[in-house]
Structure formats: C-alpha cells, structure tokens
Amino acid sequence: MSRFIPINKPTLGEEELEEIRKVIESGILTSWHGSGPVTERFERAFAEYIGVKHVIAVSSGTAALQTALAALGIGPGDEVIVPPFSFIATANVVLLQGAKPKFVDIEPKTFNLDPEKLAEAITDKVKAVIPVHVYGHPADMRPIMEIAEDSGVAVIEDAAEAHGAEYNGRKAGAIGHIAAFSFYATKNMTTGGEGGVIATDSDELARKARLYRAHGQEEAYKMIALGTNCRMTEIASAIGIVQLRKLEGFIEARRRNAYQLTSLLTAVSGLEPPYEAPNVRHVYYLYTVRVKESFPLSRDELSAKLREAGIGTSVSWPTPIHLQPYYKKTFGYRGGEYPVSEQAAKEVLSLPVHPAVTEGDIRFIAKAIKELAEGA
Ligand SMILES: Cc1ncc(COP(=O)(O)O)c(C=O)c1O
Incomplete structure (x- = not known):
C-alpha cells in the first residue's frame, strides 16, 4: 500500500520535547494539590484562551466530568440528563457518582442534545444536564441554558471534543456553569496521551473541584471533603502549554x-x-x-x-x-x-x-x- 491516511494523528514535535526536558531538569514532577508551577501556567493559559475565571487540570476528560459532578454535589437519588449519542464516559460518570443518567435524544443535523426535548424531561430529581459538543460542533446552548436556569438545573458542558469551538462568539466551555475538556491523544490538542480540565467562572465550584482532585485536602494531610487523586502531571501540563499555542x-x-x-x-x-x-x-x-x-x-x-x-x-x-x-x-x-x-x-x-x-x-x-x- 503506497500511502495510508489515518483518521487521526497527534501532532507533537521538538517544542514539546524541549518543554518536557525543562520539567525533568527542574525535578518537580507533580504536587500534592495538583497545581505545580507548570500546571498552574497551563491552567492560566487555558482559562485565558476560553475566557473563564478558573481552570483546574486533571488526569482525563472522564475525571474532569466526574469532578464537575462532585463539585455540584450530585449523588444518590439525583438524576442527570445526558444524550445517548456520546462517548460512554458522559453517562458513566453519573453512575459512578451514584446518580442516574436520564437520556434525552439528539437533533439530527448536529447530533447534539435536542433542546426541544429537554424541557419535558426535567423533574424535581434532575439536578444537572450535560450537553455534549459532538464532533466539535457546539450544542444549542442558548435554549439549553434558558430551560436549565428556569428550573434551577446546573449545566455541565461536555467539551471533550470542542477545544476552541464557538457559539454566538463565546468559546465552548465558557457558557455553562461548569465544563469538562479532554486531552486524550486523538483530540484537537493533547497533553501527551491523557489529560483533562474543568472550566468554570464560579469560585465555589472551582474550590470544590480543586479539593476533589487532591483527596479533599485543604492543606497537606488535612482532609475536609471526599475526593480522589486525579491530578495532571507537570510533564503533561508542559505538553499542554505548547499544544495550546498550536491549537x-x-x-x-x-x-x-x-x-x-x-x-x-x-x-x-x-x-x-x-x-x-x-x-x-x-x-x-x-x-x-x-x-x-x-x-x-x-x-x-x-x-x-x-x-x-x-x-x-x-x-x-x-x-x-x-x-x-x-x-x-x-x-x-x-x-x-x-x-x-x-x-x-x-x-x-x-x-x-x-x-x-x-x-x-x-x-x-x-x-x-x-x-x-x-x-x-
Ligand atoms: C464526548 C466525550 N466525553 C468524554 C470523553 C472522555 O474523555 P477521556 O477519554 O479523556 O476520559 C471523551 C473522549 O474520549 C469524549 O469524546
């Protein structure tokens, strides 16, 4: 076979290697709280790029979605609306939090959650909705936000596939109450194979997300909330900084x-x-x-x-x-x-x-x- 055009191909090179080398030479590979110096730089750069106040770097898009649910306090007895046409992570994280995914169908043109079917699915049990920006085309966020805000439901954007996408001039991930991105190897930008971020304008949600990422530790070895370890490494963040410049x-x-x-x-x-x-x-x-x-x-x-x-x-x-x-x-x-x-x-x-x-x-x-x- 003379040539093969793969469906996806991560584009990394000398600049990424240079930044990885600097991290290795610095001797700082991670931190207990998850915001080492390079990760903090990556978080600031990504926040500025999409136009939100807070970005919290984590180990995958799945971890970002789960952290967002945890920050919103979603758990047993709650329901979360998700489209059935998505990667399984979008619904699995709801189950992992002990809550129940409630499916709402998509609209055929963009493959995104159908706002016309959303309103009728909202009940007292529904605490959040996760519109997915499928393939990099933003969901129809205006009616979704209106319906959600009218009924007191939180909106978590699943922007795993939508770095840099825009809706009415605003970046995907900066429209809902909180958002999750993935930097899996094939995505439009990567942090070296795995990675993710949470984005939000809310100080309170950001604080809870940071706690969740580091086993609920407010300071080293002082735990005030339940959490896990889903930190991003300094090497991953270094790759992310370069990839963001190229995005x-x-x-x-x-x-x-x-x-x-x-x-x-x-x-x-x-x-x-x-x-x-x-x-x-x-x-x-x-x-x-x-x-x-x-x-x-x-x-x-x-x-x-x-x-x-x-x-x-x-x-x-x-x-x-x-x-x-x-x-x-x-x-x-x-x-x-x-x-x-x-x-x-x-x-x-x-x-x-x-x-x-x-x-x-x-x-x-x-x-x-x-x-x-x-x-x-
Ligand atoms: C729509 C969607 N949601 C969530 C995820 C989960 O991201 P990750 O694979 O980084 O955990 C992905 C990517 O794989 C995705 O495409």
Whole structure:
C-alpha cells in the first residue's frame, strides 16, 4: 500500500520535547494539590484562551466530568440528563457518582442534545444536564441554558471534543456553569496521551473541584471533603502549554480540510456532509458524514473499501449508550427509545481532516468515495 491516511494523528514535535526536558531538569514532577508551577501556567493559559475565571487540570476528560459532578454535589437519588449519542464516559460518570443518567435524544443535523426535548424531561430529581459538543460542533446552548436556569438545573458542558469551538462568539466551555475538556491523544490538542480540565467562572465550584482532585485536602494531610487523586502531571501540563499555542493553527487546518472535503462531496448522492450552524465555529474534531440507505454501499462496507484504498475512518459511536450491554442489562432498554440517536449510530462515518492531511489527500479521499458511489 503506497500511502495510508489515518483518521487521526497527534501532532507533537521538538517544542514539546524541549518543554518536557525543562520539567525533568527542574525535578518537580507533580504536587500534592495538583497545581505545580507548570500546571498552574497551563491552567492560566487555558482559562485565558476560553475566557473563564478558573481552570483546574486533571488526569482525563472522564475525571474532569466526574469532578464537575462532585463539585455540584450530585449523588444518590439525583438524576442527570445526558444524550445517548456520546462517548460512554458522559453517562458513566453519573453512575459512578451514584446518580442516574436520564437520556434525552439528539437533533439530527448536529447530533447534539435536542433542546426541544429537554424541557419535558426535567423533574424535581434532575439536578444537572450535560450537553455534549459532538464532533466539535457546539450544542444549542442558548435554549439549553434558558430551560436549565428556569428550573434551577446546573449545566455541565461536555467539551471533550470542542477545544476552541464557538457559539454566538463565546468559546465552548465558557457558557455553562461548569465544563469538562479532554486531552486524550486523538483530540484537537493533547497533553501527551491523557489529560483533562474543568472550566468554570464560579469560585465555589472551582474550590470544590480543586479539593476533589487532591483527596479533599485543604492543606497537606488535612482532609475536609471526599475526593480522589486525579491530578495532571507537570510533564503533561508542559505538553499542554505548547499544544495550546498550536491549537488555533490546528483548528484552521481542520476547518480548511473540512470545507474542501464538503465542497467535493456535496454532489455525491446518499452521503450527507456535516452541518455547521451559522452561529457556531465548528472545530471538526471529527468530520462526520451520514451514509444514507440510498448510498450503494452500507456504512461498514464503505469504511472497509476506504481502508483498502488507504483511507482510515472511524465510527463514533456505533452503539448509543442506552444500548450498551451494561445499560440494557441494568436499566432494561431494548431499542427504539431514542430513535434519532439510534439512526445516527447506524449512519455516521468519520473521515480524516486532521492537520497532517494535505489538499492532495482530501482530493484523494473524495475521489475514492465518488468512485465507490458510482460503483467503479
Ligand atoms: C464526548 C466525550 N466525553 C468524554 C470523553 C472522555 O474523555 P477521556 O477519554 O479523556 O476520559 C471523551 C473522549 O474520549 C469524549 O469524546
């Protein structure tokens, strides 16, 4: 095979290595409270970038979501609204806190939580809602915030896929009451494989999140609340500082690739390119098309043929959360409950647009798809 274009490729180099070297030479690798000198610099830089007062660095996006729930005091007896079309972490953290995820279906164009279905799902038990900015396209936050604030429900943005995305001119992660980001290896920026942050304007939520991150210790060996260890290392933060500097460049490359691919794919019938609402900045963590029934190949056949042609694809997510074996067994879901999510799971296919993808690669991807569409 002459070339293979992977679906995602972390872009790290000499600058990251240089910062890692400095941390190693400093001898400070972490701290008991989680805000070592480099981590503190990373937190400040990320807070400034998205426009919030507080950023708290943690060990993963999952840890960030769980810390946000803990800071809000969510626990047994509470319910939290989540979309079924997300990575399993979004619902699992609710269960891990002893609370119950309550699913609300998505809207078909952006794959994000449907605000029209949100209001009717809110009851006295519901304490929070977690809109997910799926693939890097922000959820429709204005109606979500209005509905939540009218009913006294907290909004936790799952911005794991949306670094730098914007909604009505505001950055994702700076709109809800608290937000979680992931720096997992494939994300638009990484802290070296794993990592996450919590973002909030609330002094109180930030204080609780910091406590939770360090076993509830107010000072070394003095514990005042229940917590865990989910600190970010100084090396991870050092990588994060460099990646954050590069993020805008990464996003612009992704957007350029996405627009070029869309312009080449719009003529292909049975294939629906991604939608970008006029009031948002999509950051194309994943460039995801719908492979409709009218396309000559099934989604999985198309994916296999593209792989043979040297093009990596992925399916996020092939199974909506409520239909995961564990959720079916625990809660009795059988399918049919959240039809928009279930349909999306059958049709979505992501194509490579990461910063290392060239204009020539995009033409190659589009040509391969067109040939398959025409049965060549
Ligand atoms: C939407 C969403 N939520 C949560 C997570 C969890 O992040 P992490 O893998 O860093 O724990 C991810 C990423 O994997 C994600 O895509």
